[in-house]
Amino acid sequence: MEQTKIHETNETSANSNGGQKVDKEKILAYVILGFLGLTSFGFGGPQYSYILSAVGFLLAIAVLAFIPYQASKNENKALLYYAIPLGIFTLFSSFSKFHLDGQFSSISSGLINVFGIVAFFVLGFMARKMKYLSLKGILYAVLLGLALLSLISMIASLAEYGFFYAARYKGMVYYYDGISYPIDGEYTMLFGFNIAAVSLRYGLQYSFLLAASLVALLFVSPQEDKALFITIASCGGLGLLSLIFVPYLAGLLLLIPVYAVGVILRFVKIPQTTPKWEKITAWAGLGVIGVLVLIVMINGIADIKALNSGALGRIFNNGRYLMPINEMIQAMFWKQGAPSKKRTLI
Numbered sequence: 001m002e003q004t005k006i007h008e009t010n011e012t013s014a015n016s017n018g019g020q021k022v023d024k025e026k027i028l029a030y031v032i033l034g035f036l037g038l039t040s041f042g043f044g045g046p047q048y049s050y051i052l053s054a055v056g057f058l059l060a061i062a063v064l065a066f067i068p069y070q071a072s073k074n075e076n077k078a079l080l081y082y083a084i085p086l087g088i089f090t091l092f093s094s095f096s097k098f099h100l101d102g103q104f105s106s107i108s109s110g111l112i113n114v115f116g117i118v119a120f121f122v123l124g125f126m127a128r129k130m131k132y133l134s135l136k137g138i139l140y141a142v143l144l145g146l147a148l149l150s151l152i153s154m155i156a157s158l159a160e161y162g163f164f165y166a167a168r169y170k171g172m173v174y175y176y177d178g179i180s181y182p183i184d185g186e187y188t189m190l191f192g193f194n195i196a197a198v199s200l201r202y203g204l205q206y207s208f209l210l211a212a213s214l215v216a217l218l219f220v221s222p223q224e225d226k227a228l229f230i231t232i233a234s235c236g237g238l239g240l241l242s243l244i245f246v247p248y249l250a251g252l253l254l255l256i257p258v259y260a261v262g263v264i265l266r267f268v269k270i271p272q273t274t275p276k277w278e279k280i281t282a283w284a285g286l287g288v289i290g291v292l293v294l295i296v297m298i299n300g301i302a303d304i305k306a307l308n309s310g311a312l313g314r315i316f317n318n319g320r321y322l323m324p325i326n327e328m329i330q331a332m333f334w335k336q337g338a339p340s341k342k343r344t345l346i
Contacts, residue, residue: 024066025066025067026132028063028130029130029132029133030132031059032059032063032123032133033138033140035052035059036141036142036145037141037142037144037145038145039052039056039145040143040144040145040146040149041146042149042190042192045193050109050113054115056116056123057115057116057118059119059123060118060119060123063122063123063126063130067126067129079125082121086117089117090113094113094114095110136225136228139232140228143210143213143231143232146206146209146210147234147238149206150210150239150242151238152189153190154207154241154242156188157188158245161183161186161188163245164245164246165183165246166183166200167184169184170184171184185199185200186199186200187200187204187246188203189203200248200250201250204243206239207238207239207242207243207248208243208251209239210235210236210238210242211236211239211240212255213235214233214236214237214239214240214259216232216236216262217229217233218262218263218265218266219266240255243255296316296326299316299317300329303326
């Protein structure tokens with residue numbers, strides 16, 4: 001009788017300890033989801049992004065401390081393949097002239113940015129090892145964060161200009177401190193803790209991502225997962241309405257190929273084994289794209305005259321797409337002038 005009691009007590013204690021461990025993992029999973037939601041919402045804006053980087057780094061340490069993990073050879077190889085482009089991106093985004101010349105940037109903030117990017121990589125990689133952290137939960141956090149940001153920005157923009165203002169006021173300008181600004185190229189959004197005037201391309205990028213997520217409805221059954229279906233439909237519909245109410249034609253046009261690819265993947269039968277000609281075509285296409293990206297990078301750094309005039313100029317320095325990219329690349333490598341006090345579009 002006594003032995004039975006001791007056995008029951010030990011079993012209860014073991015269950016209690018096991019439950020405590022599971023609870024810690026569950027709490028950590030909920031904290032990560034809340035953190036991802038705040039990050040998607042852009043909490044604090046660029047001025048306080050270092051706080052999110054620091055919190056992400058602490059969460060990454062917590063995940064590595066609480067979640068057991070043993071890497072296989074294949075996983076180590078995959079980590080290395082991902083780490084190389086990630087390292088290049090981290091260095092350029094943290095210590096480039098563009099970043100260090102910013103209003104809130106310094107060497108210390110660059111280091112914090114490095115830790116933040118690495119932390120997000122660790123969180124993403126370890127998420128599949130966490131019992132209570134699923135892809136569905138991450139989707140909820142990201143979609144709701146983006147949707148809240150888009151909703152506030154859409155209300156602010158419509159309160160400022162009204163519905164369909166880009167079409168109604170096309171070609172019209174307003175003046176601020178003696179400087180003219182085109183109404184049809186401006187959007188009002190939540191930028192950190194303030195409402196700011198930004199360009200359509202910048203302000204509606206989050207709405208575009210939400211609208212693009214609507215393609216996922218082709219692969220989600222409302223009968224099997226009603227909550228996920230409603231979440232994607234609501235958040236994606238909000239993003240689409242934000243684009244329509246401006247209207248932002250460039251974003252709406254870019255949605256067409258996104259939806260087209262979704263329809264093809266959903267309804268067209270794709271063979272299990274890839275034909276040889278498709279592999280050759282794919283590698284050739286990647287090679288051409290790689291060469292073009294290299295030329296764009298070189299042109300952005302060196303500002304080659306032959307690539308910025310005539311027929312080549314229309315390809316590598318066109319005003320709609322590649323000119324902004326060239327300007328960003330130049331800003332990474334060459335020191336910019338003193339920041340203007342004028343009101344500018346982001």
